[in-house]
Amino acid sequence: MKISNRSANAWPARLLILTALLAVLWISSAPAHCADTAAEKDQTNSLKELSLAELGNLQVTTATKEPEAIWKTPAAIYVITHEAIIRSGATSIPEALRLAPGVEVARIDNDKWSIGIRGFGSRLCRSVLVLIDGRTVYTTLLAGTYWEVQDTVMQDIDRIEVIRGPGGTIWGPNAVNGVINVITKPASETQGTYAEVLGGNVEQGSVTIRQGGNRGSVDYRAYAKGFNRAAQFHSDDREFDHWRAMQGGFRIDWAESQRDGYTLQGDIYDQRAGESVVATTYAPPYQQVLDGNALLSGGNILGRWKRTTSEGQDIQVQAFYDRTNRYEPNFDDLRNTYDIDFLQRFRLPWRQEVSWGLGARASRGDNPVVVSGLTFEPDPRTDTLLSGFLQDEISVVDHRLSLSLGTKLLKTNFTDLRPEPSARLLYTPTDKQTLWAAATHALRTPSDSEENFSLAGFIGIAPGGLPYFARFNPNKNFVPEQLNGYEVGYRGLLHEQLYLDIAGFFNHYSSLFSEDIIGAPYIETNPAPTHILLPAEFGNGLMGTTEGGEIAPEWQVASFWRLRASYSFLEMHIKRAPGSLDVGSAPGIQGSSPQHQVLTQSGFDFPKAVSLDLLYRYVSALPGQGVRAYSSADVSLAWSMTPHFRFSVAGQNLLQPHHAEFGGDPGPLVQIKRSAYAELTWQK
Helix, strand or coil: CCCCCCCCCCHHHHHHHHHHHHHHHHHHCCCCCCHHHHHHHHHHCCCCCCCHHHHHHCEECCCCCCCEEHHHCCCEEEEEEHHHHHHHCCCCHHHHHCCCCCEEEEECCCCCEEEEECCCCECCCCCEEEEECCEECCECCCCECCHHHCCCCHHHEEEEEEEECCCHHHHCCCCCCEEEEEEECCHHHCCEEEEEEEEECCEEEEEEEEEEEEECCEEEEEEEEEEEECCCECCCCCCCCCEEEEEEEEEEEEECCCCEEEEEEEEEEEEEEEEEEEEECCCCCCEEEEEEEEEEEEEEEEEEEEEEEECCEEEEEEEEEEEEEEECCCCEEEEEEEEEEEEEEEEECCCEEEEEEEEEEEEEEECCCCCCCEEECCCCEEEEEEEEEEEEEEEEECCCEEEEEEEEEEEECCCCCEEEEEEEEEECCCCCEEEEEEEEEEEECCCHHHHCEEEEEEEEECCCCCEEEEEEECCCCCCCEEEEEEEEEEEEEEECCEEEEEEEEEEEEEEEEEEEECCCCEEECCCCCCEEEEEEEEEEEEEEEEEEEEEEEEEEEECCEEEEEEEEEEEEEEEECCCCCECCCHHHHHCCCCCEEEEEEEEEEECCCEEEEEEEEEECCEHHHCECCEEEEEEEEEECCCCCEEEEEEEECCCCCEEECCCCCCCCCCEEECEEEEEEEEEC
């Protein structure tokens, strides 16, 4: 087994570290005037809930890349607010995503999650596009998001915007079933010093410190955090999934004038994430289970400039660089990604608002061979994406009826020029009600895992003593997965104390990912030793439909008591397309997303700055993963002892000692433990 050179290509990470250190040095030398007042105000209001009327007027950016009120958004968008995140007791972004209807969050083990939207839940959720402050974290290697390395200070998250349904017209490929955009607070809202310590039985220890300040028109912050998390429950006592991580970062916001604003931000991280993988080699013992640490490190830096010329007219340019180092027991991925994006918005005289943009991305990956049964060729490779979009929002009836027409055009190194058109209709009969409908075509483009990937699996020893393997070979003819989606929705303030959000959908999929047997077994001599091979490839042999909907009411029962709830229903029908060579993967895909999900959250605000939140969730069975239906409950109790100190305790998964949520690791299903932790925060 080959051991990769872990120090190769380290200069980009060092550059990021140097940049962050310079930012910290600048901060440490900055005057602290006005910081105390801003920090006290933030701490005092940190758990202030939006009123239900304010909820509809909340500004969101994910649907159009520009701020607009939820009332004026013709999409199934849900905002997980800062207050909801903190009150829930969530300690990671995936845990916070459980609060959104239609989002399937299942923990595989301590450091891995399966996340999907309206179906197709999987470890890498290939049909969901994930962004952090507008920076795409979707990897083109295996098509999806590595959730274990998506982290930030939870206190600094302003909101998480979740679009259920296609978002390809604005964001491009892979936003097939939805978009998740994690948006952090501007530096002006994180002034002063913030410190947090946390400990419990699974969350064994976590420390976070953040310092913010300002110099004239420049606001800034820097942070550092680290944690150690114990393994989850393993019936075979292997406990391979201990997890340790450190991360740091900074953000600088500069308002040169009322017209121009600039942002520079970046993060660096280093992790030891325990995992168990199957390693297949063509030499004895042919296949073994390896328990070990994935060595994960990297960083990113992003710059953004926005010029506003007048209301509804602006220009925005954004660029980022991302470095990823993944050293896992069975494969390595060393990746440099460069991205630039341009957006312009302007108005025409006929009550039209036009947005258009261009984008380019290059991702160069190096995947040296670690085990002979898993290879990428050629190596290294560069994946490219070129895109442009045009969207016209037409006000048919002023302030009441609007029509949005648009399309994204994209070209990758795997595909020729492809469109992603959409049409959205928005009707607002009153200022507190919205009816909308949409029809969209979206694509999930091929990735290295389909077109440049060889993956062998050991079947056994055949009669005659030869080892017998099945191998998925590169498929240069893999085409984009396609979706035609249809949605309708309603959101409204039925009463000043009752808010309701409803959405329904029907999606038709074609050319879905399949596992195809493409020939009869034969004897292969290269690579040695001589063995029997069953040839296979990843193809486009599945098709299907999904239908369902979500309902999410919110009720201000009394001034001190608020109820949130959601119910999500999903009906999936996945089958082999005519002429498909798929081995039978459809039932596993169909059975990896719950048909029913229920969430209720009850929040109480008591005198003496004490708050209590009770959360219950029900998830129906996942037959494709061998997971039974389960219920779970979380409790979070917090006390703001002074304007600067806050103490909280939280219990998670309280209804049983442990339960399984998803498969994916070799051996018995890892089960998620009942856990509890205490947290103390200080801010000044």
